[in-house]
Amino acid sequence: MRTSWADSVAAAENPATGSSANNGNVGTTSAPTRPAYVPPHLRNRTPSSDPPGPANSGSTSGADRSGYGAPSGGSNWGGGPRNDYSRSGYSGGGGGGGWNNRSGGWDRGREREVNPFGDDDPTEQEFGEQENTGINFDAYEDIPVETSGDNVPPPVNTFAEIDLGEALNQNIRRCKYVKPTPVQRHAIPISLAGRDLMACAQTGSGKTAAFCFPIISGIMKDQFVQRRPRGRVAFPLALILSPTRELSMQIHEEARKFAYQTGVKVVVAYGGAPISQQLRELERGVDILVATPGRLVDLLERARVSLELIKYLALDEADRMLDMGFEPQIRKIVEQMDMPPPGVRQTMLFSATFPKEIQRLASDFLSTYIFLAVGRVGSSTDLIVQRVEFVNEYDKRSHLMDLLHAQKANGVNSKQALTLVFVETKKGADSLEHWLCTNGFPATTIHGDRTQQEREHALRSFKSGHTPILVATDVAARGLDIPHVAHVVNFDLPNDIDDYVHRIGRTGRAGKSGLATAFFNENNASMARPLTELMQEANQEVPAWLSRYAARSSYGGGKNRRSGGGRFGGRDFRRDSSFSRGGGADHYGGGSGYGASGGYSGGYGPGMTSAWD
Numbered sequence: 371m372r373t374s375w376a377d378s379v380a381a382a383e384n385p386a387t388g389s390s391a392n393n394g395n396v397g398t399t400s401a402p403t404r405p406a407y408v409p410p411h412l413r414n415r416t417p418s419s420d421p422p423g424p425a426n427s428g429s430t431s432g433a434d435r436s437g438y439g440a441p442s443g444g445s446n447w448g449g450g451p452r453n454d455y456s457r458s459g460y461s462g463g464g465g466g467g468g469w470n471n472r473s474g475g476w477d478r479g480r481e482r483e484v485n486p487f488g489d490d491d492p493t494e495q496e497f498g499e500q501e502n503t504g505i506n507f508d509a510y511e512d513i514p515v516e517t518s519g520d521n522v523p524p525p526v527n528t529f530a531e532i533d534l535g536e537a538l539n540q541n542i543r544r545c546k547y548v549k550p551t552p553v554q555r556h557a558i559p560i561s562l563a564g565r566d567l568m569a570c571a572q573t574g575s576g577k578t579a580a581f582c583f584p585i586i587s588g589i590m591k592d593q594f595v596q597r598r599p600r601g602r603v604a605f606p607l608a609l610i611l612s613p614t615r616e617l618s619m620q621i622h623e624e625a626r627k628f629a630y631q632t633g634v635k636v637v638v639a640y641g642g643a644p645i646s647q648q649l650r651e652l653e654r655g656v657d658i659l660v661a662t663p664g665r666l667v668d669l670l671e672r673a674r675v676s677l678e679l680i681k682y683l684a685l686d687e688a689d690r691m692l693d694m695g696f697e698p699q700i701r702k703i704v705e706q707m708d709m710p711p712p713g714v715r716q717t718m719l720f721s722a723t724f725p726k727e728i729q730r731l732a733s734d735f736l737s738t739y740i741f742l743a744v745g746r747v748g749s750s751t752d753l754i755v756q757r758v759e760f761v762n763e764y765d766k767r768s769h770l771m772d773l774l775h776a777q778k779a780n781g782v783n784s785k786q787a788l789t790l791v792f793v794e795t796k797k798g799a800d801s802l803e804h805w806l807c808t809n810g811f812p813a814t815t816i817h818g819d820r821t822q823q824e825r826e827h828a829l830r831s832f833k834s835g836h837t838p839i840l841v842a843t844d845v846a847a848r849g850l851d852i853p854h855v856a857h858v859v860n861f862d863l864p865n866d867i868d869d870y871v872h873r874i875g876r877t878g879r880a881g882k883s884g885l886a887t888a889f890f891n892e893n894n895a896s897m898a899r900p901l902t903e904l905m906q907e908a909n910q911e912v913p914a915w916l917s918r919y920a921a922r923s924s925y926g927g928g929k930n931r932r933s934g935g936g937r938f939g940g941r942d943f944r945r946d947s948s949f950s951r952g953g954g955a956d957h958y959g960g961g962s963g964y965g966a967s968g969g970y971s972g973g974y975g976p977g978m979t980s981a982w983d
């Protein structure tokens with residue numbers, strides 16, 4: 371059996387040169403014919419060289435309760451560099467300066483913009499030290515892909531095949547993305563063709579870039595972007611919504627890298643942080659707004675943001691955004707404010723899981739969309755070794771201790787092998803963190819009762835390896851991309867298999883392997899069957915005792931029906947007759963109005979069902 375620690379820290383092969391796949395002439399041929407790109411918020415304005423003030427600087431000093439180490443510098447969490455966008459840099463102006471032209475104003479802008487890669491010398495060699503040199507793409511080669519919808523644009527094999535623009539291509543090289551991941555291969559051409567998209571791809575497979583690249587590229591290329599008034603109200607062109615503050619911050623950091631020196635300005639707004647700073651940042655102009663729904667509603671109600679000019683709407687973790695907790699806020703933002711309707715704006719929904727009920731809801735927000743499934747909907751990646759152990763409630767702490775001691779005994783450098791422990795409640799998180807610390811294991815915690823400053827500090831401390839154990843509630847379950855998470859422990863199993871998929875997806879990312887251990891006992895009986903099926907799908911060894919639990923349990927509805935039906939049924943809900951309106955030929959017409967009868971089939975074929983009963 372693979373050992374988690376060795377696996378997770380082993381750098382995969384395929385060191386990237388960073389330039390091989392992107393040496394094509396993408397974007398260069400059309401430059402002379404294009405007019406200069408001037409971001410709309412800078413039009414009608416006299417160029418000036420005075421830099422704006424500091425952007426949201428995040429927290430820096432909150433002492434962690436664990437008392438283990440201070441956060442190291444250079445972390446991506448909070449404390450971000452200033453969005454020091456040079457105004458003169460956007461002028462481009464005459465002399466044939468196009469959006470991919472490096473002369474004139476464009477270059478001046480490049481000099482002044484803070485380098486989000488954390489290195490002031492943006493040479494290819496300097497970027498060679500980045501994380502992504504170890505991607506094992508072979509892990510994704512034979513992944514099944516399903517698309518449905520009308521006239522699906524064909525996938526690409528390289529970034530060079532897509533006209534993203536030279537500035538963006540250069541950032542892709544800086545990120546050491548040598549070639550697109552499968553979801554990027556399919557989703558980027560679809561989005562660039564202007565199509566609405568519902569995309570489902572496994573955790574850690576590069577969905578962020580899949581929606582960021584077309585948005586950035588689209589804004590860069592748009593010669594007819596409306597002039598936007600400057601002043602108290604911000605008029606973003608793209609809106610990216612995500613369910614948690616930390617995920618919004620992460621998307622912002624990523625998008626800033628992708629948008630570096632493109633002239634596209636990315637701003638983030640999330641709760642728990644001072645709104646005044648975010649307002650100042652918005653006033654300076656925004657092309658792409660990354661936000662959590664609550665803070666965005668606040669900004670909209672204060673009339674400080676208008677969605678009138680939105681051309682691109684992306685929902686990350688879209689199924690979470692449309693579940694009962696968030697749906698009213700999302701509907702308010704998307705349907706009841708001034709956002710252009712589906713068909714006028716372009717909408718992209720991404721997640722690793724997409725229950726059919728949520729697909730149906732989501733179709734309200736889309737127009738004639740394409741459904742894309744990379745891998746099985748809601749499946750976990752088989753890069754993650756999944757173990758389930760029977761542990762009674764009262765034994766959980768000592769069992770965790772045994773695991774941690776075993777890891778320590780393996781002598782793996784803790785900075786390269788982080789452990790993320792998921793628990794059910796905020797109190798449980800605090801209490802477990804305290805217990806771990808008093809037993810000599812540096813731990814910190816993230817959950818909804820901590821201040822935003824504490825949350826950000828905890829993440830920085832974990833990410834840097836200063837505190838190699840993070841005890842978390844589901845607030846950390848989705849989207850967070852933390853290198854070196856080698857082990858995810860489900861100390862308390864969630865009640866929903868999709869939550870499990872997202873939690874374990876914090877390891878085994880971007881082609882690397884990882885380990886996930888779940889503590890299972892009588893209280894988790896309802897999870898036995900979906901867990902068993904998920905593990906079988908991912909070619910994991912299922913303990914005999916768990917199979918017996920699964921055989922005893924039955925589905926009485928509830929949340930644990932596998933997303934989209936897994937391998938046993940359809941994925942795109944439009945293919946499921948119980949969701950169609952009269953079974954007509956209109957299944958792929960997209961849009962709203964599918965007469966959902968609530969007849970969720972679960973996707974489990976009769977043969978399969980009997981195998982479990």
Ligand SMILES: Nc1ncnc2c1ncn2[C@@H]1O[C@H](COP(=O)(O)OP(=O)(O)OP(=O)(O)O)[C@@H](O)[C@H]1O
Pocket residue numbers: 502505546547548549550551554571572573574575576577578579721722848849850851875876879880
């Ligand atoms: N083409 C690429 N080449 C190399 N690395 C990549 C590529 N695309 C993305 N990555 C890296 O893969 C990691 C995972 O990407 P990302 O966070 O976008 O995954 P995700 O699919 O959104 O995951 P989740 O479902 O957990 O939100 C990131 O570190 C990212 O930088």
